[in-house]
Amino acid sequence: MRSYFSRGMYDGIPIGLGYLSVSFGFGIKAVQCGISVLGASVISATNLTSAGQAAGVDIIAAGGTLIEMILVQLVINLRYSLMALSLSQKLDKSFTPVHRFAASYGITDEIFAVCSAQKERLRPSYMYGMILVAFAGWVSGTALGAAAGQLLPAALSSAMGIVLYGMFIAIIIPPARKQLSVLLVVIAAAAFSILFRYVLTAVSDGFAIIISAVAAASIGALLFPVKEEEAETQ
Amino acid sequence: MKLTVYIIVMAGVTYLIRMLPFAFFGKKIKSQFFRSLLYYIPYAVLSAMTIPAIFYSTGSYITAAVGTAAAIALAYFGLPLIAVALAAAAAAFITGFFI
Numbered sequence: 335m336r337s338y339f340s341r342g343m344y345d346g347i348p349i350g351l352g353y354l355s356v357s358f359g360f361g362i363k364a365v366q367c368g369i370s371v372l373g374a375s376v377i378s379a380t381n382l383t384s385a386g387q388a389a390g391v392d393i394i395a396a397g398g399t400l401i402e403m404i405l406v407q408l409v410i411n412l413r414y415s416l417m418a419l420s421l422s423q424k425l426d427k428s429f430t431p432v433h434r435f436a437a438s439y440g441i442t443d444e445i446f447a448v449c450s451a452q453k454e455r456l457r458p459s460y461m462y463g464m465i466l467v468a469f470a471g472w473v474s475g476t477a478l479g480a481a482a483g484q485l486l487p488a489a490l491s492s493a494m495g496i497v498l499y500g501m502f503i504a505i506i507i508p509p510a511r512k513q514l515s516v517l518l519v520v521i522a523a524a525a526f527s528i529l530f531r532y533v534l535t536a537v538s539d540g541f542a543i544i545i546s547a548v549a550a551a552s553i554g555a556l557l558f559p560v561k562e563e564e565a566e567t568q
Numbered sequence: 569m570k571l572t573v574y575i576i577v578m579a580g581v582t583y584l585i586r587m588l589p590f591a592f593f594g595k596k597i598k599s600q601f602f603r604s605l606l607y608y609i610p611y612a613v614l615s616a617m618t619i620p621a622i623f624y625s626t627g628s629y630i631t632a633a634v635g636t637a638a639a640i641a642l643a644y645f646g647l648p649l650i651a652v653a654l655a656a657a658a659a660a661f662i663t664g665f666f667i
Contacts, residue, residue, distance in 0.1 A: 380579035438590035493661035500656030507643035524619035555604035
């Protein structure tokens with residue numbers, strides 16, 4: 335019987351590999367936004383999240399306010415609260431408060447997905463193993479992308495700029511295909527976002543994302559209220 | 569403003585969002601509207617971040633549009649995140665040779 339830590343590492347390998355290539359795209363994007371290799375790596379090491387970081391460096395590049403940064407991170411990353419809430423219901427007794435403070439750092443979409451699919455109760459060492467592998471992939475990919483982005487041929491590095499968005503599409507489309515409500519929310523959010531981009535241009539990018547997302551999700555919540563089980567297994 | 573300040577704020581907010589419910593919240597959220605809102609938020613956020621920004625992500629509307637189409641097609645058939653993401657970049661890269 336392998337230790338929980340090494341089981342966590344093993345289950346985390348696909349996550350780490352996926353993060354390696356996606357964060358490569360983030361590294362390139364961060365450098366394009368005028369951030370150094372070290373700066374980009376520190377952002378990845380301290381945040382461990384794709385969408386929030388992508389929006390964050392946009393705000394940094396635009397010289398946005400800290401209020402904007404706080405609100406954008408809050409809205410974009412709010413989903414982690416729901417995931418944390420859901421995981422908190424299935425923790426092993428060995429999960430003391432200190433372990434909760436530490437392991438909560440590593441709740442990402444993918445780690446949540448793998449952890450919540452576990453049959454037994456979650457142990458701290460299992461989560462640490464998985465977080466370590468995910469962290470290694472995410473940070474090293476960022477550093478490589480930020481450093482090599484300048485060395486790569488321009489055609490390649492500009493094509494890599496689409497990687498993160500490609501991943502977002504991969505997250506959105508399958509549920510939108512299965513559920514009319516999600517499809518409607520996705521289309522509404524895109525429509526609001528386009529409206530802000532080309533018509534209401536006085537609104538900054540960060541706030542445009544917040545308003546578009548909250549408006550679209552509210553429409554979805556009003557028209558298609560979610561039953562309890564669905565909301566917990568997202 | 570200094571980069572360090574931005575990073576501290578970013579990381580601090582992101583950590584608290586994860587940590588507070590994980591460490592302190594025991595009860596379930598009762599409001600069906602709020603639960604539904606939380607359920608839809610990730611999709612809404614990702615959609616608003618992607619459209620129309622994805623069309624500006626490669627420096628050429630044409631390569632970006634082809635990459636987007638490739639991503640949507642592969643995502644439709646449920647391919648893994650990483651395959652979709654890299655296929656979008658590959659499609660944009662290859663298209664770049666023809667324009």
